[in-house]
Amino acid sequence: MSDSETLPAEAREIASGYAFTGAALDLGALLWDGSCHAGAPVRIPLPVLNRHGLVAGATGTGKTKTLQLISEQLSAQGVPVFLADVKGDLSGIARPGQANAKVSGRAAEVAQQWTPAGFPAEFYALGGIGHGIPVRATITSFGPVLLSKVLQLNQTQEQSLGLIFHYADTKGLELIDLKDLRAVVAFLTSDEGKEELKNIGGLSTATAGVILRSLTAFEAQGMSDFFGEPEFDTAELLRTSEDGRGIVSVLELPAVQDKPQLFSTFLMWLLADLFHDLPEVGDADKPKLVFFFDEAHLLFNDASKAFLDSITQTVRLIRSKGVGVFFVTQTPKDVPSDVLGQLGNRVQHALRAFTPDDQKALKATVKTFPNSPYDLEELLTGLGTGEAVVTVLSEKGAPTPVAATRLRAPESRMGPVEGAELDRSVQGSPLYGRYAQAVDRESAYEKLTAAAEAEAAAEAPAGGGGGGKAEGRAKAKAKAKDEESLVEQVVSSGMFKSLARSVGTQIGREITRSLFGTARRRR
Structure with missing residues (x-):
């Protein structure tokens, strides 16, 4: 008897909602009644990743590792990825991870065949400040x-x-x-x-x-x-490597952490420029690009109505151009409702409820999920690191049941690449000479x-006297008249x-x- 068959009826119904037949990303395994059920995988169909998403959770709950996990699998399936690396710890995606007891234990819990792997990556830096190819x-x-x-x-x-x-x-x-x-x-x-x-x-x-x-x-x-100039061409973000894997473009932002409005607005420029350039593709087998927008609340803080309307329109329309956008922030309330309503895929890590504001945010978050057999208020405050509540769009475009999930372990390095090593990678890129x-x-x-x-x-006086100045004006006037006559002939x-x-x-x-x-x- 399989693991999923031993589950209660409610849990089996949740598991069946993730039994997709086509290409999909493996997020982890179902959590039910405090136990992890490896035979009940939680997945997200590859074609729906252009329907946008939200990765949320309190600091230290595992959001960054979730981005890394999803990005690795997208790259492996030939989909380019853009990552905004605010803390500077996503550069490790380019290097194979290291096995240890913690990784092995997590892999065993979720039935993951864990193999260390690095993925093709390019590193960028705004204005060349920091480690990366300059983006201007x-x-x-x-x-x-x-x-x-x-x-x-x-x-x-x-x-x-x-x-x-x-x-x-x-x-x-x-x-x-x-x-x-x-x-x-x-x-x-x-x-x-x-x-x-x-x-x-x-x-x-x-x-x-x-x-x-x-x-x-x-x-x-x-x-x-x-x-x-040279201005960055956002088409660089759509490339694949020689072996067919999608290139992961990592925008290193630690050096400009103290300029949040600048880097969040620059991220929006990248999206707007992609929107301006890309043709319509409709629904495809896989996205052209998945764009992870970290610290998303910074974009919306103190934004004018016109600005918010433009964001909403960009997010709504860029889907048909094959680009999926995942906003990464602490709680769904950081994202305006008009934008939140367009985010079909949700990975919600743990929330804290230490203050009245925290409790209010928790209740608001619960209301954004479909009906569920879980007590979501209790569940969201009790999730461990690397665990999340998930709901995505099915292959038919309908929301899947809410699933508490123990997430898989990334296969690349879970930590940053050192500065000198990163600089060597940057300077060895074929794009470096183009933009440096x-x-x-x-x-x-x-x-x-x-x-x-x-x-x-x-x-200025010509020859130092008033007569010289008048003579200069007369010559200039005569020259202008000759030029005007010539211009009239050409224009006619x-x-x-x-x-x-x-x-x-x-x-x-x-x-x-x-x-x-x-x-x-x-x-």
Whole structure:
């Protein structure tokens, strides 16, 4: 008689809800009445991982190992993975784990054939701060909505920043790095730019001044490294290795832990950029990418309604492009209800109920689960490390029964790779040469600076006297008239008009902004 057949009827019904026929990830084994039943595996179908998910639980309950466990199996089945590594302990996924009594005991409990294995991984770092290939974004592709979140602007200032981006787009002033945007705002608030400012509806001098001060302070805090070129191409996250396994992209964030709004918003930019690029695929046999968004509550804290609406829309629509998003946080209440309602797969680790706020969060968490024979309030406070309450979507898209689960042990190293070893891996990557060295090409800052210098030179006295100055103005006027005549001839030609229509279409496509106002020049 099998282990599952000895279970009570209620437990057998739970176990039958996870008896999938197609490709699936093995999470662990069913817990019932204090015992682990290895013959009743708890699994998640591979095709439903683009229906998004939530991994939650108090600090120290095993969330990080759960990410590692799921990521290993996704990679093994050819699915690329993105991991935000806030604490710096996920780099071990690239190295085989080490057997010990604890690992062997867990493997025996859940009937796991544990074999040490490392998985193909790339390591990234925001702006190159820390161990990893530098990840940068241009200001124009980051967009005004995400940048407003980072700068902590209010709704009026966010809308005004959007007008400034629109002005720069229409004037051909490329916003590559922070000094480009600062130069544009400084110009608009200067005496020379007042007329231009008047033409931007709804943008006041006072608001532009606030934005300029925010940018200056932001840059003074050392934030320049995160914006610029070469801009990271999010298509790098969709790669597989030569042996067909999905590459695990680990964004190392320990060096920027003290900049939570920056790194959480950068993670959202990565998602928005993927959404902007990827074609529709509908329901597929497996996802194109599974994206783990750690410390998710940081993204939603103090977010404007427009920002939350954009997140909700991105999460809802990116599913059809083959991307699954798992938010990782402490309790489901950290995630807005409109987003939470789209997370079909749940792995809930233990919660603590030491304070009245903890107890309130516990009750709220229980209400987010389907009806269950478990006493979930008692269960969630009594789970051990590496145990969780699970409910996922079945192959038919229906929620599975709630299952208390003892999770399997990861097969890769459960700890970080040392800094020197990590640096060698980073520098040996074929992507390192592509992104390591920052590039500062001509953009808005250089163009505005050159224009200001040219204007100053034109106004300077020629030959030191007033007559020289007047003569210089006369020559400049005559030259301008000749150039104007030439321009009129070219513009009136049929070839130019055809070219203008073509270029106009191309420019319009390049500066069209997607969700969050993001945009980039396509490679």
